[in-house]
Amino acid sequence: xxxxxxxxxxxxxxxxxxDKRVLAILTLVPALLLLLNGYALNLDVxxxxxxxxxxxxxxxxxxxxxxxxxxxxxxxxxMLSSSEEATALLDDAQIKCALIIPREFSHKLxxxxxxxxxxxxxxxxxxxxxTIVGYVRVVTLQYSQKIVQKTLAKIGRSNYIPIQFEARxxxxxxxxxxKFLVPGLIGFILAITAVIATSLSIVKEKERNxxxxxxxxxxxxxxxxxxxxxxxxxxxxxxATLVLVAAYFLFDVAIKGSFFLLFCATLLFVLAALSMGxxxxxxxxxxxxxxxxxxxxxxxxTMILSGFMFPIRSMPVWLQVLSNITxxxxxxxxxxxxxxxxxxxAAFWPQVEYLLLFTTFMLSVxxxxxxxxxx
Amino acid sequence: MTDKAIEVENLTKRFGDFTAVDxxxxxxxxxxxxxxxxxxxxxxxxxxxxxCGLLQSTGGTARVGGFDVxxxxxxVKATIGYMSQRFSLYEDLxxxxxxxxxxxxxxxxxTAIEARKKWVLEIANLNGxxxxxxxxxxxxxxxxxALGCAVLHEPRIVFLDEPTSGVDPVMRRKFWELINDLSSxxxxxxxxxxxLEEAEYCNDxxxxxxxxxxxxxxxxxxxxxxxxxxxxxxxxxxxxxxxxLIEKEPWALETSVFGIFLHVSVPDEQQGRSQIEAVxxxxxxxxxxxxxxxxxLEDVFLYLLDQEAKKAA
Numbered sequence: 001x002x003x004x005x006x007x008x009x010x011x012x013x014x015x016x017x018x019d020k021r022v023l024a025i026l027t028l029v030p031a032l033l034l035l036l037n038g039y040a041l042n043l044d045v046x047x048x049x050x051x052x053x054x055x056x057x058x059x060x061x062x063x064x065x066x067x068x069x070x071x072x073x074x075x076x077x078x079m080l081s082s083s084e085e086a087t088a089l090l091d092d093a094q095i096k097c098a099l100i101i102p103r104e105f106s107h108k109l110x111x112x113x114x115x116x117x118x119x120x121x122x123x124x125x126x127x128x129x130x131t132i133v134g135y136v137r138v139v140t141l142q143y144s145q146k147i148v149q150k151t152l153a154k155i156g157r158s159n160y161i162p163i164q165f166e167a168r169x170x171x172x173x174x175x176x177x178x179k180f181l182v183p184g185l186i187g188f189i190l191a192i193t194a195v196i197a198t199s200l201s202i203v204k205e206k207e208r209n210x211x212x213x214x215x216x217x218x219x220x221x222x223x224x225x226x227x228x229x230x231x232x233x234x235x236x237x238x239x240a241t242l243v244l245v246a247a248y249f250l251f252d253v254a255i256k257g258s259f260f261l262l263f264c265a266t267l268l269f270v271l272a273a274l275s276m277g278x279x280x281x282x283x284x285x286x287x288x289x290x291x292x293x294x295x296x297x298x299x300x301x302t303m304i305l306s307g308f309m310f311p312i313r314s315m316p317v318w319l320q321v322l323s324n325i326t327x328x329x330x331x332x333x334x335x336x337x338x339x340x341x342x343x344x345x346a347a348f349w350p351q352v353e354y355l356l357l358f359t360t361f362m363l364s365v366x367x368x369x370x371x372x373x374x375x
Numbered sequence: 376m377t378d379k380a381i382e383v384e385n386l387t388k389r390f391g392d393f394t395a396v397d398x399x400x401x402x403x404x405x406x407x408x409x410x411x412x413x414x415x416x417x418x419x420x421x422x423x424x425x426x427c428g429l430l431q432s433t434g435g436t437a438r439v440g441g442f443d444v445x446x447x448x449x450x451v452k453a454t455i456g457y458m459s460q461r462f463s464l465y466e467d468l469x470x471x472x473x474x475x476x477x478x479x480x481x482x483x484x485x486t487a488i489e490a491r492k493k494w495v496l497e498i499a500n501l502n503g504x505x506x507x508x509x510x511x512x513x514x515x516x517x518x519x520x521a522l523g524c525a526v527l528h529e530p531r532i533v534f535l536d537e538p539t540s541g542v543d544p545v546m547r548r549k550f551w552e553l554i555n556d557l558s559s560x561x562x563x564x565x566x567x568x569x570x571l572e573e574a575e576y577c578n579d580x581x582x583x584x585x586x587x588x589x590x591x592x593x594x595x596x597x598x599x600x601x602x603x604x605x606x607x608x609x610x611x612x613x614x615x616x617x618x619x620l621i622e623k624e625p626w627a628l629e630t631s632v633f634g635i636f637l638h639v640s641v642p643d644e645q646q647g648r649s650q651i652e653a654v655x656x657x658x659x660x661x662x663x664x665x666x667x668x669x670x671x672l673e674d675v676f677l678y679l680l681d682q683e684a685k686k687a688a
Contacts, residue, residue: 003482004480004482006479007475007476007479007480008480010476011465011468011472011476014467014468014472015465015467015468018467018468018508019467208463208465208466209459209461209462209463210463210464210465211463212429212457212459212461212463213457213459213463213464213477213524213525214480215429216427216428216429216452216455216457217452217477217480217481218449218452218453218480218481218482219480
């Protein structure tokens with residue numbers, strides 16, 4: 001078996017080296033995706049542009065407005081002279097939110113009456129809007145708390161806050177989205193390269209008729225497939241390693257868990273992706289069709305349904321069910337567990353089981369189809 | 376061991392309702408060049424593919440090198456060499472890389488590969504172009520390299536499916552010299568072609584039409600068996616007009632145009648000659664010469680296909 005695989009593996013590497021298209025898919029695409037996603041795709045909500053319409057212009061209203069800037073999340077754009085101006089700036093997308101402080105702000109505070117402060121938020125991007133509202137709430141609460149404390153002090157009561165909480169964010173303490181995205185990116189890159197490259201390489205044999213000469217030789221279809229998969233699996237693993245190294249240097253993403261587990265999980269996922277590529281190759285007759293089909297079945301589900309960017313939990317139920325078709329979903333859970341949490345096999349065993357099941361199923365279906373279509 | 380390299384009995388292949396190969400039987404002796412003739416779509420390639428173990432037959436039996444093609448396809452594959460109609464070496468590998476690949480695939484040792492490599496480069500006339508990318512070679516070279524790779528493992532039986540299609544006449548002749556060499560070394564060669572002049576090089580031929588064998592034998596036998604009446608070759612002006620006149624005559628058995636010549640089958644040579652001359656003279660058509668012609672395989676096959684068409688109608 002090994003003896004007859006060797007010539008195929010050597011041949012495959014030679015062809016990869018000469019095929020510009022496959023080379024590009026295997027090297028440029030991962031590099032580009034990493035840079036694009038790492039830098040451009042930033043889910044962090046910071047530097048929120050904010051304008052203030054202060055109807056009162058008192059010392060305390062100014063202090064309140066300032067507390068937003070000092071929180072570090074908001075960038076103060078300018079002072080407004082009317083609420084219409086706020087609307088205009090929001091329309092032009094010059095600001096993300098506007099703070100409107102009413103005329104009787106300090107007066108009401110002094111007389112211990114509640115004050116209604118209005119915040120207009122650009123809700124075009126629902127995710128950031130939710131985050132902005134959250135920040136506004138925190139800043140306002142902190143400011144209110146200060147006032148309560150002052151009032152209590154005045155009437156001689158001790159500085160007392162009933163419940164204090166201290167949040168410690170685990171796994172990604174700085175809440176950087178790169179740490180969340182990079183593991184997803186590895187899955188995304190592997191899915192694309194492995195599926196597209198394998199399907200192209202098999203369909204090429206059909207398209208150029210070279211499969212015929214192989215079929216009359218003592219090589220069996222299984223040997224051909226395995227011999228083809230090994231080079232692509234190796235290249236995919238190298239690509240994954242490069243992404244991890246780059247992520248470490250560019251985005252500070254370090255691997256907390258076991259390298260060995262990471263390697264095994266990646267190998268398993270690569271096998272799943274290769275078997276998908278094999279399946280694509282059995283239903284397409286030209287490299288063009290294979291390329292489009294492989295892009296479709298690898299890129300789309302991995303991008304949308306895997307939890308790479310969009311949390312699966314917030315999808316409608318039928319989509320949540322559908323998301324199970326993509327092995328990337330399960331691989332991402334494993335990856336994030338190993339890279340960010342550093343947990344062991346027990347934590348993601350169900351996902352491993354699923355990947356095993358998926359790969360076995362895909363491989364058996366497509367190798368049966370493969371034998372039929374080329375025989 | 377019999378002296379039969381290939382024995383085929385009632386071999387049949389159906390695709391759905393369509394019968395591509397219909398109960399075909401023939402035998403190929405060891406070391407002979409066996410020609411498989413027929414129009415495109417007649418069932419030649421399908422038959423070859425069944426004999427190579429690439430395609431399961433629907434009925435009948437076939438033994439290649441003593442092995443049943445349906446029961447022992449792996450043993451058949453180890454015995455044969457096959458060159459497909461479409462060029463099927465790796466165009467993005469170099470000449471030497473292709474040779475090395477197929478050598479290893481067939482499990483040859485490194486020393487054996489080196490020896491065979493020398494031989495292939497020799498016969499394909501590719502010395503000095505060992506490291507060219509195969510796709511950049513022209514048709515004739517590719518074809519001979521493909522043959523070299525197909526017989527790298529020194530198979531006893533070689534199947535060549537339309538090996539010379541798309542190759543110029545000079546290269547075609549050289550290619551047939553290679554086939555003759557193989558045959559003289561005791562290799563059985565089964566070759567399909569639609570070039571009838573190539574069929575003359577074969578020891579035995581079968582003609583297949585619509586999945587059925589319609590004639591078989593050596594080229595000489597075929598000519599004797601099927602063309603019993605003399606053929607007169609007429610070189611005249613207005614060949615087409617002359618044919619339309621002569622074919623109306625009851626004594627003209629067959630008429631056909633071969634380039635600038637008109638071929639007419641007649642029951643008797645002398646009588647036919649004067650009858651043709653009479654028709655041409657009375658219609659003012661001048662002629663250079665009228666000669667008896669030894670029938671070619673082309674005459675035989677046109678005759679046979681004509682008979683088939685008449686039968687079908």
